[in-house]
Amino acid sequence: MYSIRSIVAAIVLLCSFAAFAQQPEGVLKVVAKKDKIEVTVARAPSPIRIVELQPYEATQSAVEKNAVTEIKKNGRKTVSIPRFDGKRDRIYSAFVAVSDNRPLGAKHFVEEWKGVSQFTEPYPKSKSKKGLQVQMVDDAIALGTKHAGLNLNFGTIISLKPESNDIAWEMDGRTFYFRRGAVEQTDQRIKTLSDDGMIVSLILLYYKNPDPELNKIMLHPNYDNAAPNHLSAFNTKTPEGLAWYKACMEFIAHRYSQPDERYGRAVNFIVGNEVNSHWFWANMGRVSMEDFARDYARTTRVSHTALRKFSSTGRVFISLEHHWAERYPGGDAMQAFPSKPFMDFFGMLSKTYGDFDWHVAFHPYPENLFESRTWNDKSALMSFDSPRITFKNIEVLPEYMKRRELLHNGKQRRIILSEQGFHSNENEEGELWQAAAYCYAYYKIDRIDGIDSFILHRHVDHGREGGLNLGLWRRNKETITEPSTKKPSYEVFRKADTPEWEKAFEFALPVIGIKSWKEIEPKKFKGGTP
Structure with a gap:
């Protein structure tokens, strides 16, 4: 018969084995x-x-x-x-x-x-959240813009057949070259904006290039030539694609993180565009959400690593559009995914393989891009399961980011609204609605913790944006992007973060259907749930 002591010892041993397992x-x-x-x-x-x-x-x-x-x-x-x-x-x-x-x-x-980053300049502080995807640099400054979004197509700066004055970058014992003219044009824009105190965000892209040799390297191996916007997911899947992507990231991270800001300073790096609708904006063929997320997580991690080599405070962002718990209906399940499960899966991958501090660049367009009165959005619910997140229910996003599974080292990841705008029909009423929509959105965003910037798209109406007129400026109809005259939204944008905001916004109250701005104060959440 077993003694009590032997039974206890056996239990302890079994528990030890279980704990070890x-x-x-x-x-x-x-x-x-x-x-x-x-x-x-x-x-x-x-x-x-x-x-x-x-x-x-x-x-x-x-x-x-x-x-x-x-x-x-x-x-x-x-x-x-x-x-x-x-x-x-x-x-x-x-x-x-x-x-x-x-x-x-x-x-x-x-x-x-620990002690890796060459530069340790602190992340800049901004006086407001007012931002713009900049077309005209001088006008952006005149508007009092505090955040600037700029596209950077890697295909425009890579030099596979270098000329004598191209810029060399040494990495891993190999020399890569970048087109001096294109790089210096980018320098000029970034430096002028950052010298004015703007926080600059670079939106990193790769469009299918006329050069087939460049496409062999940079296009994702699964890119489908039927991609409607000719935008590819980045190729970090092959040794040569990875090498060039690392070189591009290191080159720009080093160039735009230097303490003397000789080339200007950029601190936010957005990897791709609206990747949850990848078929349209970051194409890697028909693919499941999980496989796309694995590929994108690799590229985003590489981006972050390159940035950390040179900047201890710069930020890397994933890019998501407003479809939250449902996917973009213009694509099937192999072409588009809802943002919410995609981000959850991306976050799980990050933690599984060694968590890093990625952040979120979100695009809360109105549910109907041709209807600027976003306060009427029916699919924007005050719920974590809302079909869409627009400005009507934008509070849901920072609240969702407080979930333990999405924290990094116990801290909430940052959010920027890096692309969104409001359409104006070509009449007085349409332009009034556009201006009122900006007032509605800016008032809310200015009062929500966890969202750092509201970067408006566009500066000028664009002739090849599917009929949308999103600009602060009307365009010359004989051109694609040449500015013509200012819309009413121009003045409300200019005054949005000034002491004159309330007078400038006053016209919007009856348009929205409210008597006081207090009526649209961001909703509060209790106990972590809507």
Whole structure:
């Protein structure tokens, strides 16, 4: 008969085994330092090999690779690996623990940075949230703009056949070249805007290029030539595509993060455009939400790593449009995904492979892009399951971002509204509605914590935007983008963040159907639920 002591000992032993079985295995954390990378692994019953993987390589492939180091002793341990393999920087790599011919847990990327960033300038503070996707730099300054959005198409700056005055960038023992003329045009715009105190956000894009050699490198391998807007997802799936993408990111991160701001300063880097409707704005063929998210997470992580090499405070953003719990109806399930499950899955991937501080660039257009009276949106509900998030229910987004699963190191990720605008019919009433819609939206956004900027799209009506007239300026109808005359929205934009705002906005009250701005104060949430 067993003694009580032996029974207790057996229970303790079984509990110990259960606790051991429940402990995470493999790589627990990766820390980058100036000259080394520290990899912490969980205890394991047998020797462990630490294997290095490129960002596009699967965890399982580690079984066939040589180790960069080995751990022979049992128990949790932190090992140091030289950060540089010759001239190649391992900071982009993932690390996997392999034992008994199988990977232990998932691959793990750098999630903590200590003394890595070349520049440590603080993130700039802004006087207001008023922003604009800038076409005319001088006019943006005259408008008192505080945030500027600029598109940067990588295809315009890459030089595969360099000329004598092109700009060289050294990375991983290889020289990459960038077109001096195109780069200096970008410099001039960024510097003029940032010198005026604007916070500059770069929207990173790749349009299918006339040069087939460039497309072989930069177009995503699964890009479909039927893509309606000729915008591709970035190619970080192949060795050459990854190399050039890293080079582009390092080049601009270094150039626009320097303390003397000789080329201007950009601090926000938005990876692609409205990627939850990828078929239209970040094409990688017909693909499931999960597969697209895995590919996009890799590219966003690479972007963040390149930025951290040079800036300790710059921010990387994912780009989402206003379809929240339902997808864009113009695409099927392999062409578009709702923002909410996409972001949730993206967040899970980030934490699984080593969390990093990505943020959200959201586009809360009205539910009908041709109807500016967003206060009437029927699909914008005060619920986490709202079909869309527009300015009517924009409070839902920062509240949702407070969920524990989406926090980074216990902190809420930042939100910028990087592209949205209001259509005006070509008559007096339509332009009045557009101006009133801006008043409605700006009043709300100015009073919501967690949203840093409201960047209006567009500066000038565009002749090739599907019939939309989103600008503060009317265009010359003989041209595509040449400004003609100002709309009423121009003045309300100019005065929105000044002491004159209330007088300038007063006309909008009866248009919206309210007597006081207090009637549209952002809704408060109780207990973390709407």
